[in-house]
Amino acid sequence: DVPLPEKIVISHYLLKADGSKLTGNLINFRQIPDGHFYYSAFQKRATDPLCMTFGKNPKSLLECGIELGAIPSKYGDYSIRVSVLPRVPLILVVWKGDDEFPPEASILFDDSIVNYLPVEDIAVISGMTVYRLMGLKRQLQSKDNKK
Template identity: 40%
Template sequence: MTKSYMNLDVTYQFAVEMLKNKEPQEIARNAAVEYYPETSEFSVKYLGGTFLVSFNDGTVEPVEEIKVSLTEKILILHYLNTANGAPLQGKFISFKELPDGAIYIEPFTRRTIKPMLKLFAERQEEFVELAKTIGAEIQDLGDTSVTIYPFPKVPITYVIWSGDDEFPASGNILFDASAPFYLPTEDYALVSGLVIYQLGSLLQNSK
């Protein structure tokens, strides 16, 4: 992970301070989330769950009884801080096309594409069915592909090509061209992997 995630407490506090310096109604509009003035809280959809984020002190709490890591709390705050309301463009770009993405392509591939193929290259039907449980949309790329929205304005498309006797299975992870307006590049490496991790947990629980 890049330097900003090396000290999580500092990164979290920095994100909290950034949030305080913004206008809450504008944040809500740009990020497509709800804001409740009576409690000064945002309601944020993240990976199928709902989280309440305090505008006053930046606390992030799940509505459901689920665990949320400090890293994920930072990710949610980064989404609120970065989102600028840009419309989705409907054009796919690769991780390398994100700002500075080429620099981090090796760790991105190691943490996202390789685990996806290890878990699902031979279980593509299960991949689709599990992805549907967190709101995935089916695509027509590769042999199997789905678009998952970890945040309301952040579609991520997972693509798998089946292997054969000559070539192993391969895959890619694609983003909407508006992606730089919603999260920093390093966060796309993080959240793309977290989606695969969640699908892997669902797979394990289904056995």
């Protein structure tokens, strides 16, 4: 059964989607109209967990992403492109930290995303995607520990 938050996002998508093509212009969450109002929640729900989970081993983002059906992308140290809904890709990016800088993470969106989802739902799908990846990482680690 589909969880209620996902049903709500899908309903909003079906109501708002206008068929716009992807532009190829990537933006971050703050660049989405009204994104600055939700940025703190977005950061706590999506980018902070992404960084905490994959920042020390960014290659694991690629491994987990492939399990989820994502494709490798060209940003940061490691990044993946996840198609959450038709014409709604997320680019999850991780930079590995070093002696001078801590790990960082970012999520990028095609700027056409505003033609498909409201800003609140963009935060929700970002968090859902990150948490699915986190679950996959735990599963893969569990399998490795059993070997």
